[in-house]
Amino acid sequence: MTAPPYPATGLAPLPTARGPLSGAVLDRLRGDPAPLPAAGDADPWGEDLHLALHCCYELHYRGFAGVGDEYEWDVDLLGLRVALEERFLAALRSAVPASDDVAGTVDALLVEPVGPGAETGVTHHLLRRGERRELREYVVHRSIYHLKEADPQAWVIPRLPPAAKAGLVTVEHDEYGAGDAANMHAVLFAAMMRDLGLSDAYGAYVDAVGAETLAEVNFMSLCGLRRSLRGALVGQFALVELTSSPGSERLVRAMRRLSCGPVATRFYDEHVEADAVHEQVVRRDVLAPLLHAEPALAADVVFGIRAAAHLGERLGDRVLARWSAGESSLRTPLPGEPGR
Numbered sequence: 288m289t290a291p292p293y294p295a296t297g298l299a300p301l302p303t304a305r306g307p308l309s310g311a312v313l314d315r316l317r318g319d320p321a322p323l324p325a326a327g328d329a330d331p332w333g334e335d336l337h338l339a340l341h342c343c344y345e346l347h348y349r350g351f352a353g354v355g356d357e358y359e360w361d362v363d364l365l366g367l368r369v370a371l372e373e374r375f376l377a378a379l380r381s382a383v384p385a386s387d388d389v390a391g392t393v394d395a396l397l398v399e400p401v402g403p404g405a406e407t408g409v410t411h412h413l414l415r416r417g418e419r420r421e422l423r424e425y426v427v428h429r430s431i432y433h434l435k436e437a438d439p440q441a442w443v444i445p446r447l448p449p450a451a452k453a454g455l456v457t458v459e460h461d462e463y464g465a466g467d468a469a470n471m472h473a474v475l476f477a478a479m480m481r482d483l484g485l486s487d488a489y490g491a492y493v494d495a496v497g498a499e500t501l502a503e504v505n506f507m508s509l510c511g512l513r514r515s516l517r518g519a520l521v522g523q524f525a526l527v528e529l530t531s532s533p534g535s536e537r538l539v540r541a542m543r544r545l546s547c548g549p550v551a552t553r554f555y556d557e558h559v560e561a562d563a564v565h566e567q568v569v570r571r572d573v574l575a576p577l578l579h580a581e582p583a584l585a586a587d588v589v590f591g592i593r594a595a596a597h598l599g600e601r602l603g604d605r606v607l608a609r610w611s612a613g614e615s616s617l618r619t620p621l622p623g624e625p626g627r
Contacts, residue, residue: 298352299345299490306335308371312342315364316354323363326370331378332601336371337501341493343368344508348435349489372509379506383593387585389578392592393570396529409603410534412610413541420624422545423483424616427492428602432504433476433554434489437462439504442511443520448580454572455521458528458565475554482551485621495619499602506598510591518584521577522591528565535559 301317304310311323329336345351346359358364386392406415413422432439437459444452444459464470477487486492493501510520535558542552578585609616615624 297488298349299488299493301351301354302338302342302490302493304335305338306333308335308367309338309342312339312364312367315361316342316351316358323367326367326374329371329374331374332498332502334498336374337498337505338493340368340371340375340505340509341501343371344505344512345490347508347512348438351490372513375502375505375509379594379597380590383590383597385586386589386593389574389585389588392589393525393529393574396526396592397566407607408534409606410537410541412607414537414544417541417545419545420621421610421616422541422547423485423621423624425606426480426483426485427617427621428496428500428606430476430480430485430492431496431500432507434473434487436472436476439507439511440520440524443517443524446514446517447521447577450576451521451573451580454568454576455524457572458524458568461561461565472554472557475557479551479554482548492617495617495621497605497618499598499605503595503598503602506594516587516591518577518581518587519591519594521573521584522588522593523595524591525569525574525588526592526595528569532559532563532566 301313302309304313307324308326308329311321314321315323326336342351343364346354346364350356350359409425413425417425440455441459444456447455460466462472464472464474468474480487507520507523510516510523535555538555539552539559542555574588578588606616615621
């Protein structure tokens with residue numbers, strides 16, 4: 288198997304508005320100087336708020352086609368973004384219980400549920416009876432993060448004490464291909480998308496995914512851009528690295544059952560092994576030194592773990608509910624696939 292070619296590097300097009308907030312943000316990015324609306328009583332879980340946040344955050348990543356770099360620091364956009372973030376954060380803090388027991392929270396993550404009703408997540412469904420169209424939809428949802436995998440977490444590096452910083456960079460080095468761009472996880476994910484007949488263009492599926500998908504990535508960006516939430520971002524990072532290996536293993540088996548080839552399965556194959564190692568690095572070399580240097584961050588670390596888990600459960604519930612009803616889990620079904 289040869290190294291995959293690099294994915295398309297063009298800038299993403301501006302998405303389609305989903306309400307007055309996202310519409311106003313998109314108008315500003317097109318050059319409209321009209322005042323931006325207040326966040327008001329926007330639904331903190333809603334499509335409009337999360338698309339508006341997504342657009343604000345993307346200005347700090349690659350940006351959009353036809354949008355000038357100066358919009359990254361547009362003070363009106365920054366002010367609206369902060370107001371939307373506060374609504375989202377308040378909803379998350381209300382949704383998950385507070386605690387400063389990092390050790391107990393982490394230990395609970397390492398126990399795979401067993402018994403009746405335990406195997407109910409998306410990866411279990413795909414392993415047991417998932418169809419190829421469902422696998423392709425799942426990959427579309429995951430593409431919003433994985434085409435920029437490790438980028439949101441990179442923002443926290445300069446904000447950590449030395450030992451925790453060194454540990455996190457060890458994991459990030461692997462995410463970025465350990466010095467070989469062809470082995471970057473984002474590049475492997477793009478190769479999988481192409482092999483499954485999907486576009487690997489950055490931002491190609493933003494209009495297709497719902498608020499639950501955007502919210503997962505928005506939470507990473509939010510925590511990465513706020514120094515005050517550095518502990519929460521480490522918690523989110525820990526959740527992924529501590530729990531992804533079993534799910535990745537199920538996805539490899541599901542993809543092989545669906546006759547996917549080695550190019551498609553390589554991304555999750557890589558995560559089965561890599562994240563098993565990363566689990567130890569995160570516990571020993573990131574969490575332990577961080578909490579030794581800054582013990583007051585314990586509650587934020589737990590919040591990051593629990594909030595990220597809550598957002599993942601919301602997305603999984605939405606996807607499985609749609610599939611159970613015989614519907615697409617996407618706002619816009621993929622070409623050639625059955626719709627709603």
